[in-house]
Amino acid sequence: MTLSKLKELVQQVLPEVDVLIGYKQGFDPVHATPAFVTKPEQINDLIWNPLCVHNLCSYLPFMKDKKVGVIVKGCDSRTIVQYMQEKLIDRTKVRVIGIPCRGVISVNKVLHAVNHQPIESINFEGGNLVVKTPEGPKTIPMDEVMPAKCSICQYPTPLNYDHLVGEAIQSDKPKEKVFEDIKEFEKLSLEERRKYWEKEFDRCIRCYACRNACPMCVCQDQCLAESRDSHWTSQRDDLTEKYMFHMIHSLHLAGRCIECGECERVCPMEIPVAKIKKKIGMELKELFDYVPGINPEDTPPMYTFKAEEATIQEHKL
């Protein structure tokens, strides 16, 4: 139902834009891939199901010369709002088709669940996935293979859109659980946390997929990770350099990260990099009572450069 409604809307929007970005089936049954639709006959290739994991908004700042239609889930829509705040897109040139979303799947979790066997087919039945591999079919509850962001999703319906596919839905996930994993992690000692991150970052190959997939990493070609003039970071592949890159990346996102989780999803070394961004997001929430990507009229707290923040009462003494 959603797919046919979506296709109808795309048909309606396509004549108004140069290109529409949606999803189509990728190279194997478990991978969807972004689809750039320019002709009506390509609409038939579009899909909509829990494989549609990518945050398609990430392409928008680099397509300013075009009129673009884009399909967004609830979480992705915060990117649009954040772009509006930071004036990274011209909203009048973007047509947003929003889809209320009940959660996507983590391809890595699915592969883990089927012991990394090649996937021959995948079907969504009720709240389950049925995944067929050479070892036979396996039924997996959706909840078990969702990325962490879906299990705490507060915004299943897009916050900003021009067209909505179907009815808006409300979050059924408790608000107080949003930062539960970070609070749990912080119960570890400093030494344990340091060891954890050293083990994780040791695998980093500095491919910069996390940076390039991040919708808010818009410096890209000017990134200090590779700048040669000045030579801010060494090209060595040791832990210090890897650590340094990820800390800089995270700090540049303070108060701007809209928690789409793309950085973590795309990491070929499966490093839980979103956890650092989420920790910073939690600090920002506590310090400034601010959540990025919610209200287009907001100014991100780190943009204000005020010596005294309005929400920090103590400083007024």
Next chain:
Amino acid sequence: MAHSGFIPKDNLNSVIEALSKKARLFVPVEEGDLVLFKPFAAGQTMCFSRPANLPPKAVIFPQSDVLFDFNLKKDMENLKKVEVELKENLDFPSTIIVGCRPCDAQGFRIYDRVYLEAGATDPYYKGRREKTTIITLTCNAPSPGCFCTSVGRGPADEDGSDLLMTELPKGYYLEAVTDKGEAVLKELGLADGSAYREEAEKAQESAAKAVRKPFASLEKTPEKLIGLFDDQQFWEAEAAKCISCGACTYLCPTCYCFNITDEQAGSRGERIRSWDACMFAHFTLEASGHNPRPSKAQRLKNRVGHKFSYYPTRYKGVTACCGCGRCIRYCPVSVDISEIVAHVQGAQG
């Protein structure tokens, strides 16, 4: 080379342990959900059931390689004179890689032409390459994204390996490809494996048949790609979803581009060679500030062109892609190089 051997299933670990006593040994190790080549150590969980996420290319072509240490010494008699002291790092240990796949081993053959055979020999590559013995496990089934048979290779291709290992229900059939491989067979004192030869060949043939064939013969592809060189529209469409990260190149057994930097503190420093990638904007940034490949479409064109046109044109038709499928499997947005080649072949003009 006809020397063969056989390792019963239960003996594999003891054979690997015996190898670890002879040289520095790299094996595919499970780390969380990943399989990575690591130095052999007791207590590791090795994984031979699927190809590693990263090929073992770093064993011979390290991600970051200190070429030499330098020290700038002032002449105390004439302070304008600076002497440079250099210390080369050309001491390479004997090394064995066990359990890479034929595609991974062929990657080194792609490098050989560039670093050993093109005229200027690279002493760092040469040193490590000569000291490394490669024991390859043939594939018994393709992994998602694989297309080795389409680039003139196969799941039991021996080019680049010293010893080929084929998994059979009862154990591993081993066949020497080079003198180095034969020496390992002899040293291990394995039982003769010739009785299993036919069974191994059958397994290899059935694996080869199972690999998908996403595009036709590559014969005309180098010219086709040159013909499409200025077709900006074609490349923009192919690259639309690419996010221009370097994951594909760093996971690729055949990508060999590098950067050289001096990492200096005070008067001392190191000259290092580190992996670089044509997918990064800085890769072609010139000192003047001009960048001949400023867009991701031009960068992706270069990656496909290098593998399927420029390299084969220079090296007698050899394609610089081994079809391992990693760039497809682990691409953040599933860019499929085999699909791009198919589009190139089908393009008009």
